[in-house]
Amino acid sequence: MQLExxxxxxxxxxxxxxxxxxxxxxxxxxxxxxIGASPIMSSEIxxxxxxxxMASAVAINMGSLTKLQIAHMxxxxxxxxxxxxxxxxxxxxxxxxxxxxxxAQDLLWNFHVGVIRGNAGEIAALGEFDWQSKGIDAxxxxxxxxxxxxxxxxxxxxxxxxxxxxxxxxDGTNVVHVHNGTPLFQAHVGSGDMLTSIVAAFCAVTDxxxxxxxxxxxxxxxxxxxxxxxHPDVGPGSFGMYxxxxxxxxxxxxxxxxxDYD
Amino acid sequence: MQLExxxxxxxxxxxxxxxxxxxxxxxxxxxxxxIGASPIMSSEIxxxxxxxxMASAVAINMGSLTKLQIAHMxxxxxxxxxxxxxxxxxxxxxxxxxxxxxxAQDLLWNFHVGVIRGNAGEIAALGEFDWQSKGIDAxxxxxxxxxxxxxxxxxxxxxxxxxxxxxxxxDGTNVVHVHNGTPLFQAHVGSGDMLTSIVAAFCAVTDxxxxxxxxxxxxxxxxxxxxxxxHPDVGPGSFGMYxxxxxxxxxxxxxxxxxDYD
Amino acid sequence: MQLExxxxxxxxxxxxxxxxxxxxxxxxxxxxxxIGASPIMSSEIxxxxxxxxMASAVAINMGSLTKLQIAHMxxxxxxxxxxxxxxxxxxxxxxxxxxxxxxAQDLLWNFHVGVIRGNAGEIAALGEFDWQSKGIDAxxxxxxxxxxxxxxxxxxxxxxxxxxxxxxxxDGTNVVHVHNGTPLFQAHVGSGDMLTSIVAAFCAVTDxxxxxxxxxxxxxxxxxxxxxxxHPDVGPGSFGMYxxxxxxxxxxxxxxxxxDYD
Numbered sequence: 144m145q146l147e148x149x150x151x152x153x154x155x156x157x158x159x160x161x162x163x164x165x166x167x168x169x170x171x172x173x174x175x176x177x178i179g180a181s182p183i184m185s186s187e188i189x190x191x192x193x194x195x196x197m198a199s200a201v202a203i204n205m206g207s208l209t210k211l212q213i214a215h216m217x218x219x220x221x222x223x224x225x226x227x228x229x230x231x232x233x234x235x236x237x238x239x240x241x242x243x244x245x246x247a248q249d250l251l252w253n254f255h256v257g258v259i260r261g262n263a264g265e266i267a268a269l270g271e272f273d274w275q276s277k278g279i280d281a282x283x284x285x286x287x288x289x290x291x292x293x294x295x296x297x298x299x300x301x302x303x304x305x306x307x308x309x310x311x312x313x314d315g316t317n318v319v320h321v322h323n324g325t326p327l328f329q330a331h332v333g334s335g336d337m338l339t340s341i342v343a344a345f346c347a348v349t350d351x352x353x354x355x356x357x358x359x360x361x362x363x364x365x366x367x368x369x370x371x372x373x374h375p376d377v378g379p380g381s382f383g384m385y386x387x388x389x390x391x392x393x394x395x396x397x398x399x400x401x402x403d404y405d
Numbered sequence: 406m407q408l409e410x411x412x413x414x415x416x417x418x419x420x421x422x423x424x425x426x427x428x429x430x431x432x433x434x435x436x437x438x439x440i441g442a443s444p445i446m447s448s449e450i451x452x453x454x455x456x457x458x459m460a461s462a463v464a465i466n467m468g469s470l471t472k473l474q475i476a477h478m479x480x481x482x483x484x485x486x487x488x489x490x491x492x493x494x495x496x497x498x499x500x501x502x503x504x505x506x507x508x509a510q511d512l513l514w515n516f517h518v519g520v521i522r523g524n525a526g527e528i529a530a531l532g533e534f535d536w537q538s539k540g541i542d543a544x545x546x547x548x549x550x551x552x553x554x555x556x557x558x559x560x561x562x563x564x565x566x567x568x569x570x571x572x573x574x575x576d577g578t579n580v581v582h583v584h585n586g587t588p589l590f591q592a593h594v595g596s597g598d599m600l601t602s603i604v605a606a607f608c609a610v611t612d613x614x615x616x617x618x619x620x621x622x623x624x625x626x627x628x629x630x631x632x633x634x635x636h637p638d639v640g641p642g643s644f645g646m647y648x649x650x651x652x653x654x655x656x657x658x659x660x661x662x663x664x665d666y667d
Numbered sequence: 668m669q670l671e672x673x674x675x676x677x678x679x680x681x682x683x684x685x686x687x688x689x690x691x692x693x694x695x696x697x698x699x700x701x702i703g704a705s706p707i708m709s710s711e712i713x714x715x716x717x718x719x720x721m722a723s724a725v726a727i728n729m730g731s732l733t734k735l736q737i738a739h740m741x742x743x744x745x746x747x748x749x750x751x752x753x754x755x756x757x758x759x760x761x762x763x764x765x766x767x768x769x770x771a772q773d774l775l776w777n778f779h780v781g782v783i784r785g786n787a788g789e790i791a792a793l794g795e796f797d798w799q800s801k802g803i804d805a806x807x808x809x810x811x812x813x814x815x816x817x818x819x820x821x822x823x824x825x826x827x828x829x830x831x832x833x834x835x836x837x838d839g840t841n842v843v844h845v846h847n848g849t850p851l852f853q854a855h856v857g858s859g860d861m862l863t864s865i866v867a868a869f870c871a872v873t874d875x876x877x878x879x880x881x882x883x884x885x886x887x888x889x890x891x892x893x894x895x896x897x898h899p900d901v902g903p904g905s906f907g908m909y910x911x912x913x914x915x916x917x918x919x920x921x922x923x924x925x926x927d928y929d
Binding site for chain 1: 434445
């Protein structure tokens, strides 16, 4: 686990370009900024070339997808391949909405995607596994998440993060589990979107998507856990506030003390 | 007053679809999530059928209205009627902007609307009563709010909530007043939008729009009041944060102790 | 320094119309509301006439610019001139993105602009000075900020605010420096956008754009400084929360005690 990537990220302050979900965009920008990256959001296709060019990584979030955004996302994908910038995709609600699943699959055939991050229901849907999603929530399914995550990573030739109480991460061959976290992440809408963009920030400081995915997931999960450890009475609102504070102040040494993965 | 609907909402965790106001969408999503519902937002007309179908209620907010959204809102309305899903409308700023008033009236002739929630100026405008609104604020008027609320409910065959220091709720025949609340709601932009979507969540767990409107208004007003009771020095920022915490933790028994309505 | 404009603003509660950046719009609306103005956001060109007419000032933020917004912004500019309403422009990222720089320059030739507020890199770009911006951040440059700010003010016949550790403000002839502030502003995305809209609110209560710019900058910087003075352990999240509280509660007499400008 390359936790030192957090220090590298903070030193290099990489620009992360986001095709953002308007529901959570402020949290995502603040989360990137707090952890030490430089967020930029774009909604205009005519500035895509400059934006991808200046960015060190691209995060594409389908959370408030419109047809107009699809063309924009495809152009981001084309340019990211041309300029060798890593792409992280968040397939929000593809487990519950077939329209989004079709678009996600279409994007994934166009993209040279580095990492896909979603909840179990979203990841299962991308692999056409049987799973009952509920809106933006993971829902429940009987499948083996290790197998599902590995198969989806194989299918799309990328790293996959299935977020949950335990996060499951696979590059199609290996599977890593991160046990750090807190149920409060579920209580705060946008936690997953923040992680997606933070994964992109980690991809900006290493060539290994699999290492970036692991480190980002462990860092983010541990930071949430530390918030709750220090403030046990926290609710959805105060958790969201402290999360920003802790993204800025938690150090690698703090995370090493509680890191729990296999 | 069917306060037990709060427990039912938390048990059933209904999906609430939102045509959202981009100014307040993050608060609305977090508020729904905190109180125990499952928020989903959509900006794309091509996913409307699936979205309305999976949702238990639909909240339509005119706060950042665009022409593109109008077609989307109409389709949501048509599908909500077809799939028997309750609709709650928030006619933001129709008291101050004629353009929006015309669109709201047009939507209301198309919709099978369940509840309209606005401030006094917005509700008065829908009934073509004389009232001086100011931007997104209620402004002031000389009319009798009981009469205005009742007449607007009759006119549109629905339940109407006129929010204010006292909330006035009518189904066109009966009028209920909720006195719980706090002036801090005014200090936090998006409080009204949060209530609108929470009313939709209550509509998802009872067939009576009038009961849903009353319970949601009492619950939300009481929760705000409890925040200020416990944190008397709260300002607009800390109030917004604690509101989320309290939406998650306040119980029916806490509300019963302070409930003040007639 | 006309600090008494803060009291006038709170008394008059002016409506400020915003062409908003979707990343920071909720903070901007809450910030305006907290300090005592009445925010309204619009995304629809067909309501522009009514919106500009009812507003006392217009804030135009290029932070999430789309081609669709450009036509809207131009119409706001035309109507603001017709109705004699001050315009404040925030040229987000023009230092890093040529596409945006071209549009900003085009808008500025159309507008009767009152105040431009940006970081050093954005202001330098508008004056075609040499400067290395980084995404939405100021970056670094070798030029003399006094000269740059003064020249840009001359070029566009307006007042210019270059925000930074020290804020530099010029009307093309005079230069004022505001030293109040805190590095936490950098840690909270949207601080600059909040200031831009608050400058518009101050423009609504005086005919002097230069006085409005100075007072708004000193008030906002001092409020941030007071937050950190009272809460030295604040991080990006808690700073953002307290900032809203303090925008509502800080008085002119509090600011006078720490005001530091020349």
